[in-house]
Amino acid sequence: MTDSHVSNSDDYSDESSGSGSEVSEDAPPPAIPAVIANWYLNENLGSGYSGSIFKATQIHTRQVVALKVQYVNHECPTNRYERHLYPLLQGGIGMPRLFASGVEGAWDYLAIDLLGSSLDSLYRRSGKDTMDLRSVCSIAIQVIGRLQFMHHRGVLHRDIQLGNCVVGLPPNDRIIYMIDFGFSKRYIDPYTNRHIPDSKAKRDFIGNYWFSSVNVHCRGKVPSRRDDLEAAALMFIHLLTPRGLSWTRNGVPKTTEAHDRLKAEKRKATAEMLCRGLPSEFEEFLAYTRRLVFKECPDYALWIDKFRDLAKEEGYQDVDNFIWPPPLPVVLAVKSMNTPLRARTPAIPRDEMEGILNGLGKLNLGTQAVLGDRTNVQAAIQKAKEDAKIDSTKQNGQAESGNSEPIVISSDSESGAVPPLRRQAAPKAIRLNRLSDQASHATDNAALARLVGEFVDVLQMNSSRTLTKEAFYFLDVLYKQLDDPSVFIRPPRRTSRQHSFSELVPEKEPAHVKLGVVARLRQEVGKCQSNKALAVLVSDFAKVTNKSTGRTVTKDGFAFLEGLSERLKLLQ
Numbered sequence: 001m002t003d004s005h006v007s008n009s010d011d012y013s014d015e016s017s018g019s020g021s022e023v024s025e026d027a028p029p030p031a032i033p034a035v036i037a038n039w040y041l042n043e044n045l046g047s048g049y050s051g052s053i054f055k056a057t058q059i060h061t062r063q064v065v066a067l068k069v070q071y072v073n074h075e076c077p078t079n080r081y082e083r084h085l086y087p088l089l090q091g092g093i094g095m096p097r098l099f100a101s102g103v104e105g106a107w108d109y110l111a112i113d114l115l116g117s118s119l120d121s122l123y124r125r126s127g128k129d130t131m132d133l134r135s136v137c138s139i140a141i142q143v144i145g146r147l148q149f150m151h152h153r154g155v156l157h158r159d160i161q162l163g164n165c166v167v168g169l170p171p172n173d174r175i176i177y178m179i180d181f182g183f184s185k186r187y188i189d190p191y192t193n194r195h196i197p198d199s200k201a202k203r204d205f206i207g208n209y210w211f212s213s214v215n216v217h218c219r220g221k222v223p224s225r226r227d228d229l230e231a232a233a234l235m236f237i238h239l240l241t242p243r244g245l246s247w248t249r250n251g252v253p254k255t256t257e258a259h260d261r262l263k264a265e266k267r268k269a270t271a272e273m274l275c276r277g278l279p280s281e282f283e284e285f286l287a288y289t290r291r292l293v294f295k296e297c298p299d300y301a302l303w304i305d306k307f308r309d310l311a312k313e314e315g316y317q318d319v320d321n322f323i324w325p326p327p328l329p330v331v332l333a334v335k336s337m338n339t340p341l342r343a344r345t346p347a348i349p350r351d352e353m354e355g356i357l358n359g360l361g362k363l364n365l366g367t368q369a370v371l372g373d374r375t376n377v378q379a380a381i382q383k384a385k386e387d388a389k390i391d392s393t394k395q396n397g398q399a400e401s402g403n404s405e406p407i408v409i410s411s412d413s414e415s416g417a418v419p420p421l422r423r424q425a426a427p428k429a430i431r432l433n434r435l436s437d438q439a440s441h442a443t444d445n446a447a448l449a450r451l452v453g454e455f456v457d458v459l460q461m462n463s464s465r466t467l468t469k470e471a472f473y474f475l476d477v478l479y480k481q482l483d484d485p486s487v488f489i490r491p492p493r494r495t496s497r498q499h500s501f502s503e504l505v506p507e508k509e510p511a512h513v514k515l516g517v518v519a520r521l522r523q524e525v526g527k528c529q530s531n532k533a534l535a536v537l538v539s540d541f542a543k544v545t546n547k548s549t550g551r552t553v554t555k556d557g558f559a560f561l562e563g564l565s566e567r568l569k570l571l572q
């Protein structure tokens with residue numbers, strides 16, 4: 001057990017015990033022998049409060065494992081409990097396999113998969129005061145996935161911390177494993193198949209000082225699934241906060257008063273306070289875990305998706321794998337022909353572009369193998385021609401009036417000979433904030449119409465079509481401009497997604513409610529006769545999206561925003 005642990009031995013009353021040891025209870029622990037049962041002990045990998053972990057070799061088969069060794073009379077005999085938990089967790093990704101367990105002489109041992117470094121030691125060794133966002137998103141995706149699996153098997157971890165998340169050894173070094181099930185417990189009663197009961201009685205705390213949930217640590221409540229997730233949320237936030245969560249900075253409390261102060265600080269810290277300056281997903285995740293009721297099953301998949309989307313929006317690839325040291329972000333590829341992308345810059349006429357491409361194709365680049373390769377140019381010309389045909393049948397008269405669409409060179413060139421065109425895309429958040437600033441200075445409807453159009457573009461360019469806090473902020477600015485521009489005051493920027501029109505709507509609503517409301521808004525937007533009427537619709541749109549679980553903009557939602565842009569052009 002690490003020094004940040006507090007345990008309560010009564011908590012194990014529901015677990016079977018019995019070491020089979022004949023060692024006198026008063027005897028001091030003897031020296032650890034070189035061989036325990038069939039295991040030859042190599043180097044020490046780490047020591048906790050209740051025992052030590054060795055790299056060990058099976059003397060007959062030469063199998064190499066991690067051997068967790070504990071003195072049988074230790075006051076906190078976690079091996080005795082862990083051996084009953086491991087079988088419940090076998091077969092899951094990131095769950096160590098248990099190969100053998102038993103008691104020999106004074107030693108209780110567990111032979112498990114040999115694994116790599118803990119996140120704690122990776123983080124410390126990096127020498128940085130925060131971990132990078134990509135790594136934290138990967139950790140979030142994997143740790144939430146591990147908890148989903150454990151909970152699905154009816155087991156709570158109850159001691160989520162960086163030291164208990166370790167990476168595997170190659171080839172599994174991109175997988176995070178959960179270890180240390182010494183405090184774990186079944187929350188589904190195996191006889192009744194029911195969730196363990198809640199209790200009003202205050203119980204002794206079990207867990208660790210840094211990340212245990214407020215309910216468990218500060219209020220003495222019975223741990224359930226929500227508390228594992230809250231601990232995970234605190235751990236993610238800790239990794240992104242310079243010098244970590246404030247209550248971790250003074251070390252382990254040594255007196256009851258110091259522990260009480262730590263608890264008071266933790267209890268006071270709201271999700272909003274802890275997550276200032278972080279991507280809103282972290283604040284929302286922590287707030288979500290704190291809203292869960294005792295027996296509620298968390299929506300693990302939703303949060304895994306959100307952290308995956310967040311990482312992708314920031315330009316990170318392959319985030320389901322924990323890659324250490326972290327790779328640099330890959331800049332976003334330009335949208336391919338298949339993805340809708342509006343042109344806001346003046347279009348180069350199609351025939352002019354074809355001329356340029358032909359000219360490029362005729363360049364005499366001699367024998368230089370790469371520059372002289374024209375396959376991509378030919379492919380682009382061909383594709384441009386094909387698209388011209390498709391578009392001209394679609395657009396009929398438009399081409400005659402000189403209103404031609406730009407050619408977009410597809411990044412998925414069939415030849416595959418040239419890497420895709422890449423551009424440095426400003427992250428979604430920055431672009432949305434820029435739009436909000438422009439909206440706050442807009443003086444007429446034409447400008448607002450253009451900005452709403454760009455808002456749609458930004459949302460559609462991202463794989464995640466969720467309304468982020470920056471998107472809500474834009475809607476807030478827009479609402480205030482439409483409602484009464486003469487008294488327009490720029491709303492304060494906040495990290496939360498709750499803004500002036502959405503402050504009174506904390507409850508979630510079922511998906512069909514959102515779909516119905518947005519479909520109505522889509523119909524109504526074309527009939528509005530004033531900016532004030534449009535403001536009401538913008539407010540309704542923001543509210544209903546804020547209340548929906550995924551906060552995703554639906555097809556109707558996009559149609560509403562596009563209708564809004566059109567209507568603004570007409571209501572000059």
Ligand SMILES: Nc1ncnc2c1ncn2[C@@H]1O[C@H](COP(=O)(O)OP(=O)(O)OP(=O)(O)O)[C@@H](O)[C@H]1O
Nearest residue numbers: 001002045046048049050051053066113114115180
């Ligand atoms: N399977 C493993 N492979 C490699 N190293 C491991 C393994 N399990 C644990 N370790 C190392 O040993 C340390 C202690 O392990 P563990 O947390 O399981 O023991 P503990 O006695 O319960 O300690 P704690 O006080 O942290 O709860 C870990 O921090 C880790 O670095």
